[in-house]
Amino acid sequence: MDFRLTDDQQALRKGVRELLERRFDRDALRAAAETPGRLDRALWRELGAAGFFALRVPEADGGVGLGLPEAVLAFEEAGRALLPGPLVATHLAAGEVAGAAEGEVVVTAPDGPLVEWLDAADVVRGDVGGARPVRSVDPLTPLHRLPGTAGAAGEGRLTAALLTAAEQLGSAARTTETAVAYARTREQFGRPIGAFQAVKHLCAGMLVRTEVARAAVYAAAVTGDPVEIAGAKLLADEAAVDCARDCLQVHGGMGFTWESDVHLHLKRAWVRARRWMPRAVAEEAEAAHLSPW
Template sequence: MRFRLSEEQRALRAGVRQVLARRFGREALRAAVDAPGRLDRGLWRALGEAGFFALRLPEADGGVGLGLPEAVLVFEEAGRALLPGPLVATHLAAGAVPGAATGETVVAGVDGELVEWLDAADVVCGDTSGAVPLRSLDPLTPVHRVPRPGRLVPEAVLLTAAEQLGTAARVCELAVEHARAREQFGQPIGAFQAVKHLCADLLVRAETARAAVYAASVTADPADIAAARLLADEAAVRGARDCLQVHGGMGFTWEAEVHLHLKRAWVRALRGGGGAESEELLAARLAA
């Protein structure tokens, strides 16, 4: 199986990164943190105009006509940028819910026992009767718990893994940047063996998860998706924790980006049964 991206896929990834940097840069991120629970409808429509939600719709239906591998690349960039909102649910609803493809309609969905952005959604897929608001670890992701778990969709699991991969890649970048710039005892802290090992582990976990996520986007096999999800969760959560350790005390400050990645990775890791469903699927496949 080839993992080298095509010229068109690299251009897509670069284009999405540019759009997100322009529409959801550092200032917009801070504004979102300071206004928890409020979804920027202008940003949502801009995502729709850029084809974020209609990416896999056929061109005959007004979509972009691309596939799951391209969707994974786009959601990886969304995870890297900490883009807030029910991205996966709205993407999956494009073509089925009017306005979802263009970003005019915000769609939330029950994922396992949780539903994100329930109060901000125009349409909710799944039974949310009796939903109870929870205090979210992530200030950018309001969540509710529902008494009746929703059906897990393999594509949703994979796109969540792609978002986790984006976080894993970003925290690796942040750790390396800080290790090169921060000095102690007259030299960059990246010169110390302990910090080198942390950064090396960050890279290994991120690239291992990347191979698994990209492969699952090609095969679309439920077992491959489950394995990718588990590897991506580990890469994101452990990666963000190690990045926080490289940053030291400043990583915990409200102005830093690192702790936001850790909190988002924790919340994402709770989707779809918190990884337990993926573990059970893999166990059943191995037993068979």
């Protein structure tokens, strides 16, 4: 299977990255972290105008007419930038909920016992009766807890799991890049810390986890196979969490401070790992496929 990106796919990824670098740079990220629960509606509309939410909507219905692999590339960039908001739910609603494709309407949906961005959403797909706010470990993802276990089913849940895995992949790639850049410039004992074997091993392990997850996510995007999606979610969750932890280790004491962005990647990775096919569900899917009974 050839996972090399086409020229059009590379252009798509480049375009999304440039849009986010322009409209959601580090200053915007820090401002969002300081104002939990506030969603940038102007940016949401720009994403809609760029076709982010309508990527998989047929051209005949006013969408971009692309497929799941292209959506994965876009969501990978969103994860790399730590873009906040119910991106997955709004993307799934495009073409079904008026205004979602254009970014004029923010859509959220419950998944298991949690629903994100409930107060900021214009449309909620699913029953959220009895939802109560809970303190989220991630300042960029406000959460409500539901009394039941409602959530999307079938293809919708699988697509949501894969797009969430793509976000995790983007985060893992970003923390790997951040760790390597810091290791090249931070000096101890007159040498860059990247010259020390222990730090080299940390960075090498981060790269391996990220690229293994990338292969799994890209493959699942091409096949759409439920078991491959479950495997991709498992590997991407592991890569995002463990790479953020290792990035924090490379940064040392500075990594624990509020001023560092590393902790934001780790906290978002924790939250995403609990959303749209958490570990136990993905492992059950894999086990059911492997079991001869």
